[in-house]
Amino acid sequence: MSHILQSDVVRYACTCGSLKPLSRIYFCRHCLKIRCGYCVSHEVDSHYCANCLENLPSAEARLKKQRCASCFDCPSCLHTLSTKASTVVVPSSDEKTVTRKLYYLACGFCRWTSRDIGYPDQTVASGGWPEKENPHASRIYNLLEHFKTLALREKQEREKKKKFIPRRNIYHLSGLSAAMARKRAGLPSIGPSSLKDDVGGPAELIPSAATEEVEQLPEEIFTDTLNLLKVTTLKQRLAQPEFQPQTVDELYPAHKCLLIKRSQRCRSCEHNVSKPEYNPGSIKFKIQLSAHYHVPEIRIVTCEPLRAGEKSEMIIKICNPTQYQSSLQFSPLPSPEEEAEELSKEIEERKQKVDRKDEKTNREDVLLLLPSICRQVSITEDPRPVNVALTGDISLPPVTLVLPPRDDAAEYDDSGDTHNFQDDPKIVVWRKANKAAMKLVITPEEDISEGRDVIVGFVMHYTYINTMATQLLEQREPQKVNLKVKLYITVGKVVGK
Amino acid sequence: MPLYEGIGLGTEKQPVVIDIGTAYTKFGFAGETGPRCIISTEVMCQESGRIKKIFSYSNEEELYSLLVEFIHNLYFRHLLVSPKDRRVVIVESLLCPSVFRDTLAKVLFRHFEVSSVLFVPSHLVALCTLGVSTALVLDVGYQEAVLIPVYEGVPVLHAWQAQPLASQAVESNLRRRLAGPEEGELSPHSRISESTIEDIKVRTCFVTSFERAHKITAGQPDPPPPSVSYQADGSSTVDVPGSARETAYEILFEQDGDEMSVSTMVLDAILKCPVDMRKELAENILLMGGTTMATGFKARLMSELKYLVTTPKYAKHLAIKVFKVHKPPAKENYVAWLGGSIFGGTDVIVTRSLSKEAYLKENRIPDWANLMYNCREDDNKSANL
Numbered sequence: 010m011s012h013i014l015q016s017d018v019v020r021y022a023c024t025c026g027s028l029k030p031l032s033r034i035y036f037c038r039h040c041l042k043i044r045c046g047y048c049v050s051h052e053v054d055s056h057y058c059a060n061c062l063e064n065l066p067s068a069e070a071r072l073k074k075q076r077c078a079s080c081f082d083c084p085s086c087l088h089t090l091s092t093k094a095s096t097v098v099v100p101s102s103d104e105k106t107v108t109r110k111l112y113y114l115a116c117g118f119c120r121w122t123s124r125d126i127g128y129p130d131q132t133v134a135s136g137g138w139p140e141k142e143n144p145h146a147s148r149i150y151n152l153l154e155h156f157k158t159l160a161l162r163e164k165q166e167r168e169k170k171k172k173f174i175p176r177r178n179i180y181h182l183s184g185l186s187a188a189m190a191r192k193r194a195g196l197p198s199i200g201p202s203s204l205k206d207d208v209g210g211p212a213e214l215i216p217s218a219a220t221e222e223v224e225q226l227p228e229e230i231f232t233d234t235l236n237l238l239k240v241t242t243l244k245q246r247l248a249q250p251e252f253q254p255q256t257v258d259e260l261y262p263a264h265k266c267l268l269i270k271r272s273q274r275c276r277s278c279e280h281n282v283s284k285p286e287y288n289p290g291s292i293k294f295k296i297q298l299s300a301h302y303h304v305p306e307i308r309i310v311t312c313e314p315l316r317a318g319e320k321s322e323m324i325i326k327i328c329n330p331t332q333y334q335s336s337l338q339f340s341p342l343p344s345p346e347e348e349a350e351e352l353s354k355e356i357e358e359r360k361q362k363v364d365r366k367d368e369k370t371n372r373e374d375v376l377l378l379l380p381s382i383c384r385q386v387s388i389t390e391d392p393r394p395v396n397v398a399l400t401g402d403i404s405l406p407p408v409t410l411v412l413p414p415r416d417d418a419a420e421y422d423d424s425g426d427t428h429n430f431q432d433d434p435k436i437v438v439w440r441k442a443n444k445a446a447m448k449l450v451i452t453p454e455e456d457i458s459e460g461r462d463v464i465v466g467f468v469m470h471y472t473y474i475n476t477m478a479t480q481l482l483e484q485r486e487p488q489k490v491n492l493k494v495k496l497y498i499t500v501g502k503v504v505g506k
Numbered sequence: 507m508p509l510y511e512g513i514g515l516g517t518e519k520q521p522v523v524i525d526i527g528t529a530y531t532k533f534g535f536a537g538e539t540g541p542r543c544i545i546s547t548e549v550m551c552q553e554s555g556r557i558k559k560i561f562s563y564s565n566e567e568e569l570y571s572l573l574v575e576f577i578h579n580l581y582f583r584h585l586l587v588s589p590k591d592r593r594v595v596i597v598e599s600l601l602c603p604s605v606f607r608d609t610l611a612k613v614l615f616r617h618f619e620v621s622s623v624l625f626v627p628s629h630l631v632a633l634c635t636l637g638v639s640t641a642l643v644l645d646v647g648y649q650e651a652v653l654i655p656v657y658e659g660v661p662v663l664h665a666w667q668a669q670p671l672a673s674q675a676v677e678s679n680l681r682r683r684l685a686g687p688e689e690g691e692l693s694p695h696s697r698i699s700e701s702t703i704e705d706i707k708v709r710t711c712f713v714t715s716f717e718r719a720h721k722i723t724a725g726q727p728d729p730p731p732p733s734v735s736y737q738a739d740g741s742s743t744v745d746v747p748g749s750a751r752e753t754a755y756e757i758l759f760e761q762d763g764d765e766m767s768v769s770t771m772v773l774d775a776i777l778k779c780p781v782d783m784r785k786e787l788a789e790n791i792l793l794m795g796g797t798t799m800a801t802g803f804k805a806r807l808m809s810e811l812k813y814l815v816t817t818p819k820y821a822k823h824l825a826i827k828v829f830k831v832h833k834p835p836a837k838e839n840y841v842a843w844l845g846g847s848i849f850g851g852t853d854v855i856v857t858r859s860l861s862k863e864a865y866l867k868e869n870r871i872p873d874w875a876n877l878m879y880n881c882r883e884d885d886n887k888s889a890n891l
C-alpha cells in the first residue's frame with residue numbers, strides 16, 4: 010500500500026477543484042463525477058459512546074445533551090474514568106460481619122478518583138453519581154420565558170398592523186419594553202386582560218439589580234504560597250464551561266461526549282456516496298462509493314534523477330479497478346481559458362438542476378403546509394479552479410492503453426497473460442492482468458532551483474461502464490461513457506548537476 | 507434506518523448559537539443554560555500540520571477555507587448535529603470587520619446550507635442575561651476592550667470606546683516580566699509557548715489592589731507576593747516571580763502616555779453620553795469577556811473609578827459618585843453567548859433571521875452596523891446629541 014506513506018504523490022482533481030489522493034475521493038455513480046469530503050454534504054447518522062459502544066438515536070442523544078449516561082471523563086486529565094470496586098466489612102446487627110462491594114470512579118492515567126472530591130462510594134456499579142446542575146438554571150429559564158412572551162407579542166403586533174412600522178422593535182426586546190417603562194412612570198402594569206391579544210403580559214421577571222459590592226481580592230494572596238497543584242489549568246476549566254472550577258476540589262466528573270457516525274451525500278443528485286452501518290461496533294459501510302473502485306489508479310514505479318531543464322524517464326503503473334475493460338488516453342491539461350469555460354459549464358449545469366428542482370417543489374400550497382418536508386433548493390458552492398503551480402513538463406504518448414477488467418483470480422496466476430494487446434514495447438513496458446506500466450518523459454523547468462518539487466499534470470481519459478443506468482432504465486446493454494480526470498503528480502525533488 | 511431529528515410537523519431543529527471570539531469560540535444550542543464547548547478559535551492546517559488562528563487570515567479566500575474547516579469541526583466533533591437546514595445565531599461584535607461577517611454568512615449558507623442566520627451584536631444581547639434595558643457594557647476579551655453604552659435597548663454608538671487593553675496585552679506584558687529587563691529577547695523565557703504563558707497568567711497572576719498599585723508606581727512597593735515555580739511541559743520549569751504575578755495585569759490600568767486605561771474608558775464613555783443618561787449607566791455596568799474573570803479585576807476597577815471621579819480631569823464634568831455592577835447568571839467569558847442563547851430561544855429567530863432564500867436573492871447580508879433603520883426616531887435624536 011503505497012498510499013500510507015505517499016498519500017499526496019499522485020493527486021486527483023475533484024469536480025469542486027480540491028486536489029486529493031485517490032484514497033480520499035468518492036465517485037458518484039449517479040452523476041458519474043468525482044466528489045470529495047469538501048464538496049459532499051455531511052450528515053450525522055447516529056450517536057454512540059466510544060467507551061461502552063452504546064448507540065443512541067439522535068432524538069435521545071439530544072435529550073442527554075449528546076453525552077453518554079453511564080460513562081464519565083476524568084475532570085483532571087480528560088481521559089475516560091473506570092469504575093473500581095472495593096470491598097468493605099460492614100458490621101451487622103446480629104454480631105456477624107458482612108462484606109459488601111462499594112464502587113468509585115478512578116482514572117487510570119492520572120490517578121484521580123471520585124473520593125478526591127468527597128463523592129461517597131456507590132453500592133451499584135453504574136449510575137447513582139450526583140449530577141451537578143448549573144446554579145443559575147432557574148434564573149435563565151425565567152429570562153427565557155420572559156423573552157419568549159415578549160417575542161411572541163411582538164410577532165402578533167406585527168401581524169396585526171403590518172402597514173405600520175412597529176414602534177417597539179427587537180432591540181427593545183433586549184430591554185423590558187413597555188411593561189418596564191410603565192412601571193417606571195408609576196403607571197399600573199397592564200394585566201393580560203387589558204391586552205387584546207391572547208399571549209398575556211410577559212412572565213413575571215425581576216430585572217437584575219446591580220450592586221456596589223464586588224468580590225474583593227483576598228488579603229492572603231500577598232502572603233500565602235501558591236500551590237499550583239491545587240489550581241486547575243485553563244484546559245480543565247474550559248472542559249466544563251458552565252462551572253469553570255478554579256480549584257481541583259471542585260473538579261467533578263463529566264459525562265462522556267458521544268461520537269457520531271456520519272453519512273456523506275452528493276449534493277448534486279442527493280444520493281449517498283458513503284453511509285456507515287448503524288451498529289457502532291461495525292466498521293463496514295452500507296454504501297461506500299470510493300473512487301478507488303471506479304477510477305483507474307496511477308502510481309509511480311521509478312523515476313530517473315530530476316535535473317533542471319533535462320529529460321528524465323518516469324515509469325508509472327496504471328490499474329483498472331472495475332469489472333469492465335477500460336481504454337485510457339492521455340492529454341495535456343487544459344489552458345486557463347479552457348478551464349474557465351469548463352467551470353462555467355459545470356456551474357451552468359448545476360443551475361439547471363436547481364431550477365428543475367425548483368419547479369418540482371414550487372407548489373405554494375405544499376410549501377406553506379409542509380415547509381419541512383419539501384427539500385430546500387440546494388445552493389452549493391461553485392467549483393473553484395485547481396490551484397497548483399506546475400514546475401515541469403510531461404510528454405504524453407499518443408497511445409490508447411486498453412486495460413482488462415479486474416479479475417481477482419488472475420492475481421494468483423503466474424502462467425503469463427493470455428491477452429493479446431498490440432502495445433508499443435517502448436511505451437508500455439510491462440503488463441499483468443488489469444495493470445500496465447507505462448514510460449513517460451519528464452522535463453523539469455529550466456530555472457527551477459535545487460530541492461524544489463517537480464509537479465507535472467495531465468488529463469486521463471478513460472471509458473467507464475455505467476451499470477446504474479442499466480438498472481434504472483432497464484436497458485439490456487450497460488452504457489459505455491467517456492470520462493476524464495485531471496491528475497497532478499509530485500514526481501520528486503530536483504537534484505544538482 | 508435513517509433516524510432523523512424532529513420528525514413530524516412543528517418540531518424545529520434546535521438552533522445553534524456561535525460566538526466566535528479572537529481567542530476562544532463559544533458555541534452550543536439556543537435555549538440552553540450554557541455553551542456546550544469553549545475552544546480555541548484555530549484549526550490544524552492539513553498540509554503543514556501547524557495550528558492556524560482563524561483571525562490570522564490574510565485574504566478572503568483564506569478566511570473562507572479556514573472557516574469551513576473550523577465550523578465543520580464545531581458541528582461534527584463538538585455539537586454532533588448536521589448543519590444543513592438548521593438555524594444559526596451568530597453573536598458578533600459591533601466592530602466585527604464586514605469581510606468577516608460576509609465570509610461567515612457565505613460559508614454558512616453556501617457550504618453548510620444552514621436554513622437561516624441571525625446576527626446579534628454581543629453588547630446588546632448580553633442584556634438579555636440581566637433583563638434590563640440600560641447598561642454600560644464593557645467587554646474585555648483577547649485583542650481589545652470594547653465598551654458600548656446601551657440605553658433603553660439602543661446602543662449609544664457615538665460613545666463607544668475600544669482600546670487594545672485586553673488579554674493579549676497582559677500576556678505580552680507577562681512575557682516581558684518573566685524574561686527580566688536585562689535578558690531581553692535572548693532569554694529562554696522568550697521561547698515559552700503562547701498557551702503556557704496563558705496558563706501561567708490564568709493560574710498565578712491576579713489584579714492587585716488599588717493601594718498597592720499606587721505604591722508600586724510611586725516606587726515604594728509593598729513586599730511582593732510569594733513567587734511560584736511553574737512546571738512547563740513536564741521538563742522545564744519557569745520561575746514566576748511575585749512581582750510578575752502582581753503586575754502582569756497592570757498594563758490594563760496604567761495611564762501612561764495617552765492616559766488611556768480600562769477605567770478611563772468607562773468614564774470617557776459616560777462623559778460622551780447625554781447628561782440624563784449618565785447616572786443610570788454608571789449604576790448599570792456589565793463586565794464581560796474572559797479577562798474580567800481575573801482575580802481582583804472587578805474590585806480594582808471599582809476603586810479606580812471611585813478614585814478617578816475625584817481627580818480634576820473628571821470631577822469638573824462628572825457628578826457621579828456611585829458605580830454599580832451587574833452579576834449575570836453566567837461566567838463572564840460566555841455572557842454574550844448566553845444572551846444569544848436566550849434571544850435565539852424565542853420566536854425572534856423566526857421573525858428576524860436572514861433566510862437562505864433571502865440571502866440567495868440579495869447575495870449579501872444587510873449591513874447592520876448601520877443601526878439607523880432599527881432605531882425609533884426619538885432614539886436617533888438622542889443618539890446624535
Ligand SMILES: [Zn+2]
Pocket residue numbers: 023024025026027043044045046047048049
Ligand atoms: Zn470535491
Ligand SMILES: [Zn+2]
Pocket residue numbers: 058059060061062063077078079080265
Ligand atoms: Zn458510554
Ligand SMILES: [Zn+2]
Pocket residue numbers: 083084085086087088116117118119120121
Ligand atoms: Zn485522569
Ligand SMILES: [Zn+2]
Pocket residue numbers: 037038039040041275276277278279280
Ligand atoms: Zn451525485
